[in-house]
Amino acid sequence: MAGVSLAAVQDHSSLSQLQRPPAPTAGLAAPSYVGVALTQAAVAGCATYAIGKVTQTYLAQGASWGEKGPKAAIAQVLDSLDEASIMNRIKAELRTKLGKPA
Numbered sequence: 080m081a082g083v084s085l086a087a088v089q090d091h092s093s094l095s096q097l098q099r100p101p102a103p104t105a106g107l108a109a110p111s112y113v114g115v116a117l118t119q120a121a122v123a124g125c126a127t128y129a130i131g132k133v134t135q136t137y138l139a140q141g142a143s144w145g146e147k148g149p150k151a152a153i154a155q156v157l158d159s160l161d162e163a164s165i166m167n168r169i170k171a172e173l174r175t176k177l178g179k180p181a
Contacts (some may be wrong), residue, residue, distance in 0.1 A: 113177070117170050124169040125162050132156045 133156050137144060144152045 113179075117173055120173055121166040121169045125160075125165045128165050129157060129160055132160070 133153050136152055136156055140152075
């Protein structure tokens with residue numbers, strides 16, 4: 080091999096690998112992403128619902144946390160939440176919007 084070094088051949092072979100398009104997955108990875116997305120949406124929805132309830136409590140008391148203060152008011156709201164029910168409702172709504180059976 081006149082004038083061609085081993086390093087040049089290795090560099091060329093690694094460049095040809097970089098130029099190849101990725102192998103198609105035919106959507107096989109999509110179901111796992113949907114599950115993660117549903118879970119994240121449910122958690123975000125539950126947190127948003129809790130924040131809304133805390134805000135509602137604060138405003139219903141005349142923009143005051145009451146005599147016991149904010150920690151007690153927030154703890155009371157969080158204790159009254161039914162996270163499983165909220166998450167199931169959000170998941171069902173998302174599945175409906177995605178066209179999946181509930």
